[in-house]
Amino acid sequence: MGFTTLVEEYRGGILENVHYGAVTVVDEKGSILYKAGNPEHVTYLRSAAKPFQALPVMKRRIDEVYGLTGQEASLFTASHRGEAFHIAVLESMFQKMELNEEGLHCCAAYPLNEEAKAERHRANEPKRKIFHNCSGKHAGLIGLSRHMGWDEKTYYDPNHPAQQEILEMMAYMAEVPKESIPQGIDGCGLPIFALPLHKIAYSYLKLACPDLIGDADVRNAAAVIARLMNENPYMIADTKFVCSELLKDNNLSAKGGAKGVYGIGLRKERIGISLKVSDGSEQVWPCIIASILERIGYGNQATIDRLYALVPNEIVNDGGTPVGERRAVFQWEA
Structure with a gap:
């Protein structure tokens, strides 16, 4: 699989744990600048795909169709962790879009944020679909389907026009044939895609630097998505999570996904970064990302x-x- 040692953890001077994986850095031509491990390693993007899954939604300016605020629209790309302010904004968005949360294909869940989860337990509240971290993404796809006259009840089906367009957007951003992209089913029930790490890095560079995108409609949609993510960092994850901390920096486009995958685009430097932690750990993301930024001389x-x-x-x-x-x-590595 081409993994190398990324992080070592010591206790009392004894090596206790090792996290393996791979890191890739590319330039605006997609050429590999730096690598640790195999840049051709293929991995599912999981929630790191959300900005790209939102491209068909923002290409039709579904936010404007339903009169959404920037906070509300940013949830199309989010892995919100169910804090009270997330749910308040989601409920406002659902009201404007005339959505019933039972129409979401994702399952009912408790918030990912531990404090928010505890609050719901203390109040004896049941699981809800709106608490699921992907509920904003699902709402956007229902809104898109309704606007386009597509069946909004089957928006999750791989053959649905919304999912087919997402696949085309992913292939376009990564510059690979769509037929070459392996597909699976994500935790929330939607189709998800796998790409080589260097293509994930390149896709994130294009999100950060949309001038690299040839199609004007896609370019404009990517620019809106990236701006909304930077303007609303706490909506994308929560108040204590790496995605939000990175997005506070307006020079970065960034989003992580389950099982240790992460993508980052740097605007001024015009480079893309991707990483995969083989054991799926998210706890070591900050250590790895901070080290990458230090090694490239980030300002x-x-x-x-x-x-x-x-x-x-x-x-x-x-x-x-x-x-x-x-x-x-x-x-x-050379």
């Missing part, structure tokens, strides 16, 4: 500092006493 130290503050490299025990450390140990 915004505040972004790097926020990542280290989110998940410090110093490992502490339950009482807060330092007991070890984690280190990004990957090396760029």
